[in-house]
Amino acid sequence: MPAVLAVTEQRGGTLRKVSQEVVTAARTIADGLGATLDAIALGTGTLAGSQELGAAGADRILTAAHPDFALYNPDGFAAVIASIASSYQVIVFAATATGRDLAPRVAAKLGQSCATDVTALTVDAGKLVVTRPIYAGKVLQKLRLNGTPAILSIRPNTFAIAQNARAGAMENVPVPSFTQRVTVKEIKAAATATLDVAEAAVVISGGRGLKDPANFKLLEDLAAAFGNAAVGASRAVVDAGWRDHGSQVGQTGKTVSPGLYIAVGISGAIQHLAGMRTAKVIVAINKDKDAPIFKVADYGVVGDLFEILPRLTEEVKRLRAEH
Amino acid sequence: MKIAVCLKRVPDTTAKIAISNDGKSIDESGVKFVPNPYDEFALEEAIKLKETAGAGETVVIGMGNDATAETLRTALAMGIDRAVLLQSAGSPDGFEVAKALSAELKDGGYDLILFGKMAVDDYNHQVGPMVAELLELPCITTVAHLRMADNAVEAEREIEGGIELVTCSLPAVLTCDKGLNNPRLPSLKGIMAAKKKPMETRPVTMGTGGLELLGLALPPERSAGKIVGEGPDAVSTLVNLLRTEAKVL
Numbered sequence: 117m118p119a120v121l122a123v124t125e126q127r128g129g130t131l132r133k134v135s136q137e138v139v140t141a142a143r144t145i146a147d148g149l150g151a152t153l154d155a156i157a158l159g160t161g162t163l164a165g166s167q168e169l170g171a172a173g174a175d176r177i178l179t180a181a182h183p184d185f186a187l188y189n190p191d192g193f194a195a196v197i198a199s200i201a202s203s204y205q206v207i208v209f210a211a212t213a214t215g216r217d218l219a220p221r222v223a224a225k226l227g228q229s230c231a232t233d234v235t236a237l238t239v240d241a242g243k244l245v246v247t248r249p250i251y252a253g254k255v256l257q258k259l260r261l262n263g264t265p266a267i268l269s270i271r272p273n274t275f276a277i278a279q280n281a282r283a284g285a286m287e288n289v290p291v292p293s294f295t296q297r298v299t300v301k302e303i304k305a306a307a308t309a310t311l312d313v314a315e316a317a318v319v320i321s322g323g324r325g326l327k328d329p330a331n332f333k334l335l336e337d338l339a340a341a342f343g344n345a346a347v348g349a350s351r352a353v354v355d356a357g358w359r360d361h362g363s364q365v366g367q368t369g370k371t372v373s374p375g376l377y378i379a380v381g382i383s384g385a386i387q388h389l390a391g392m393r394t395a396k397v398i399v400a401i402n403k404d405k406d407a408p409i410f411k412v413a414d415y416g417v418v419g420d421l422f423e424i425l426p427r428l429t430e431e432v433k434r435l436r437a438e439h
Numbered sequence: 440m441k442i443a444v445c446l447k448r449v450p451d452t453t454a455k456i457a458i459s460n461d462g463k464s465i466d467e468s469g470v471k472f473v474p475n476p477y478d479e480f481a482l483e484e485a486i487k488l489k490e491t492a493g494a495g496e497t498v499v500i501g502m503g504n505d506a507t508a509e510t511l512r513t514a515l516a517m518g519i520d521r522a523v524l525l526q527s528a529g530s531p532d533g534f535e536v537a538k539a540l541s542a543e544l545k546d547g548g549y550d551l552i553l554f555g556k557m558a559v560d561d562y563n564h565q566v567g568p569m570v571a572e573l574l575e576l577p578c579i580t581t582v583a584h585l586r587m588a589d590n591a592v593e594a595e596r597e598i599e600g601g602i603e604l605v606t607c608s609l610p611a612v613l614t615c616d617k618g619l620n621n622p623r624l625p626s627l628k629g630i631m632a633a634k635k636k637p638m639e640t641r642p643v644t645m646g647t648g649g650l651e652l653l654g655l656a657l658p659p660e661r662s663a664g665k666i667v668g669e670g671p672d673a674v675s676t677l678v679n680l681l682r683t684e685a686k687v688l
């Protein structure tokens with residue numbers, strides 16, 4: 117029986133939401149191949165939330181526990197996955213800070229290639245065919261993955277979590293001995309937002325049009341009204357020191373694919389578009405009706421953001437209260 | 440301190456990209472090529488580290504067509520000591536690239552091997568960690584801050600909602616992210632000096648690899664935006680559309 121492996125991620129002993137997206141995408145592949153699906157969770161013990169992976173489609177949930185797995189352990193994680201890789205036709209990672217680091221290590225260990233940041237996939241005649249944006253999203257590349265196992269990472273927020281319940285039987289896998297060359301000492305929490313722009317369902321980004329760092333309060337208020345939103349920024353304001361680099365959207369920042377992206381006082385330079393053009397719905401608020409952002413926006417409002425934002429926040433709050 | 444930097448020649452990010460008739464490559468005519476922006480952080484870091492150490496050697500290695508020589512020359516003009524051009528048509532498969540670069544790097548006796556976190560053409564994010572794995576070296580990816588301490592490095596890398604503090608000993612592979620430094624522009628003196636710096640050229644052959652390129656396509660055009668209205672009075676219309684048409688509220 118062919119099998120697919122989904123590699124999950126945890127933070128502080130709890131499974132991250134993106135893991136369910138990985139399992140969802142991997143379930144699609146497994147169904148296309150007529151394969152079973154295993155999800156692996158690596159930590160110091162059983163991870164909170166790992167039982168839920170069955171609901172997203174995992175036939176088995178494998179736990180690899182090791183005292184040095186509290187934080188990301190690149191060499192240890194790669195060793196575990198490589199040790200079981202021969203049982204799988206396909207191994208799926210998330211294209212996150214961890215997954216982008218881990219997937220190529222595992223691939224090289226196995227002498228295989230790796231397709232990064234996949235946004236669409238199908239199974240064709242027993243082979244995986246994937247689509248991935250290249251050239252800052254200006255071109256879509258279609259690849260057939262001929263190696264075994266085929267290794268890929270999927271872009272967060274692209275594969276909507278589906279309920280596809282399977283047994284989700286819990287099993288342990290042994291951790292082989294490994295040479296630890298790199299040590300993650302600690303995670304320093306970001307000073308601002310807890311929700312990352314790369315993973316939020318709604319992203320509200322501000323640019324130079326905000327005029328002053330203090331005015332980002334307007335965006336934070338709107339984000340709070342949505343509840344599931346993160347505040348992003350253009351490079352111009354990150355370079356000016358108004359916002360953390362972690363919130364920068366664009367070619368030298370993060371690539372985001374939220375359900376809703378609201379660009380406020382952002383002109384829409386090509387490098388900014390590179391980071392957000394795959395958002396499902398784009399809204400632009402800009403006082404210049406010729407700003408390039410309106411060319412990619414589904415909905416645009418021309419006008420002064422300082423007048424528009426408070427109204428928008430109020431309306432969103434009202435709607436949220438009603439529903 | 441002996442440091443290698445792997446440098447890729449890529450289209451300028453503002454370039455308009457068109458697909459060639461073969462459907463598998465881009466039309467390079469009229470496209471301006473530049474050093475991969477993330478590799479510039481790697482070049483700057485290498486030059487700075489050598490300056491701080493007061494001794495050592497910096498080497499830039501680039502794989503690509505003959506025009507790559509010009510990109511390598513830019514690195515020499517910034518202050519890198521010598522260059523190696525691996526002539527090849529390249530590959531969309533990062534593992535094939537990693538194998539070719541590892542073969543070149545293997546016996547170089549480097550204390551540090553620096554990469555960009557990704558190439559802005561293929562967005563692979565993978566050649567650095569793959570080379571590290573092939574050479575069995577420690578590897579830290581997407582480094583935004585770096586401290587050197589006796590034969591070891593301490594690095595910060597951005598992760599979702601935080602910063603990871605990571606350490607390893609030398610020799611090591613690092614991939615560089617924005618924030619690491621501010622790459623210098625080549626000075627006139629640097630440009631003159633670069634003309635006399637050594638550049639070795641060798642052909643390399645690439646395997647086919649496990650990724651088969653089926654084709655390139657332009658992304659579907661986003662349907663031209665609709666301006667909902669002007670000023671705060673348009674907000675109700677906007678919210679309505681977001682709720683009933685786009686269904687995101």
Ligand SMILES: Cc1cc2nc3c(=O)[nH]c(=O)nc-3n(C[C@H](O)[C@H](O)[C@H](O)COP(=O)(O)OP(=O)(O)OC[C@H]3O[C@@H](n4cnc5c(N)ncnc54)[C@H](O)[C@@H]3O)c2cc1C
Binds near residue numbers: 322326383385388
């Ligand atoms: C190699 C490279 C990489 C880059 N990477 C990135 C990246 O990752 N991300 C990124 O964002 N940029 C990136 N850039 C920079 C990019 O080219 C632009 O300079 C930047 O995006 C501009 O930021 P902005 O839209 O905030 O500012 P501006 O272009 O100055 O736009 C400000 C906008 O605000 C509007 N405005 C002003 N006042 C108001 C008001 N009261 N109400 C409503 N609207 C108002 C203006 O009409 C204008 O459109 C990169 C550039 C290069 C060369």
Ligand SMILES: Nc1ncnc2c1ncn2[C@@H]1O[C@H](COP(=O)(O)O)[C@@H](O)[C@H]1O
Binds near residue numbers: 533
């Ligand atoms: N053809 C190449 N020649 C030299 N270095 C390369 C080449 N391709 C990739 N690299 C290096 O690998 C890094 C990551 O590239 P990628 O994995 O393709 O996104 C780049 O930033 C370069 O440092």
